[in-house]
Amino acid sequence: MSDVMFVALAVVSTASALLLVTRRNPLYAALCMMVLFGTTALLFLKLSAPFLAAMQVLVYGGAVLMLFLFTIMLLNLHPEELGSEKGLTFKLSAGILSAVLAIFLIYAVKFSRDMTGGSFPELPAGSAAFGSAESVGEGIFDAFVLPFELVSVLIVAAVAGAIVLTKKKL
Amino acid sequence: MFTVDNCLVLSAVLFAIGVFGVIARRNLLVILMSIEVMLNAVNLAFMSFARQHAFEGGNAGQIFVLIVMAVAAAEAAVGLAILLAFFRNRQTADADEANLMKN
Numbered sequence: 450m451s452d453v454m455f456v457a458l459a460v461v462s463t464a465s466a467l468l469l470v471t472r473r474n475p476l477y478a479a480l481c482m483m484v485l486f487g488t489t490a491l492l493f494l495k496l497s498a499p500f501l502a503a504m505q506v507l508v509y510g511g512a513v514l515m516l517f518l519f520t521i522m523l524l525n526l527h528p529e530e531l532g533s534e535k536g537l538t539f540k541l542s543a544g545i546l547s548a549v550l551a552i553f554l555i556y557a558v559k560f561s562r563d564m565t566g567g568s569f570p571e572l573p574a575g576s577a578a579f580g581s582a583e584s585v586g587e588g589i590f591d592a593f594v595l596p597f598e599l600v601s602v603l604i605v606a607a608v609a610g611a612i613v614l615t616k617k618k619l
Numbered sequence: 620m621f622t623v624d625n626c627l628v629l630s631a632v633l634f635a636i637g638v639f640g641v642i643a644r645r646n647l648l649v650i651l652m653s654i655e656v657m658l659n660a661v662n663l664a665f666m667s668f669a670r671q672h673a674f675e676g677g678n679a680g681q682i683f684v685l686i687v688m689a690v691a692a693a694e695a696a697v698g699l700a701i702l703l704a705f706f707r708n709r710q711t712a713d714a715d716e717a718n719l720m721k722n
Contacts, residue, residue, distance in 0.1 A: 452621050463629070466656050470639055475646060478648070486659070492663060500681075501685070508688045517651070521648065526712060535645055543639055543642040547635040551631055551634075554635065558628055569670050569671060570673060579670070588681070604693055606693075607696050610700065612700075615700045615704060617707075
């Protein structure tokens with residue numbers, strides 16, 4: 450059952466990512482991205498991290514996707530404004546290049562010495578020690594408090610930068 | 620089937636698809652979306668390793684994922700703001716038109 454669900458999620462996420470990079474209309478690409486974020490959230494749930502699954506839906510499915518959809522709406526690109534795409538030879542060579550990258554990565558995963566063993570360790574039943582909001586929060590506010598605070602600085606800088614960049618008169 | 624290897628293979632495949640999108644497309648919106656796909660793939664790899672080392676590694680992997688998410692959101696905000704400023708100046712979302720600093 451677990452395997453069937455994983456294979457289904459893998460197929461759906463790969464297919465939606467492939468559709469995302471091949472759709473000409475950015476709106477369809479954004480909708481494919483929504484499917485991809487949903488499947489990733491489900492994969493996080495399967496990896497027993499419910500808090501991160503919730504964050505995935507909130508941050509990616511909520512904030513980032515809305516940002517993209519609003520930008521598509523603001524640009525309001527007509528089909529003739531989408532511009533020309535690159536030629537077939539260029540796309541083919543880019544495809545071969547990224548396929549080679551994928552093969553190298555898969556080779557590295559499949560044949561690295563630390564990867565033997567494979568299956569995930571069983572978590573003790575009933576304990577929420579791994580993926581709960583409580584345990585992640587403990588990590589954030591204890592060992593990783595400095596990176597966490599720096600992230601807030603980064604977000605303030607990004608918001609200020611975005612506002613300045615989109616001003617009419619720069 | 621549901622093993623560490625296969626999760627990492629899925630993450631590698633998604634990352635390669637994102638790389639393809641960044642190289643092969645000219646629409647800036649799709650390029651930014653492909654970058655999000657790549658970051659998503661990296662998150663999946665982090666999460667798989669965190670789950671694999673659930674007993675010795677603590678929660679470090681999950682916190683990396685959270686921080687990557689925050690960086691991705693900031694990157695999307697700034698990237699889309701740059702795209703809007705670019706579109707206002709050139710009336711196009713084509714990355715190859717961004718040639719102001721060429722020559």
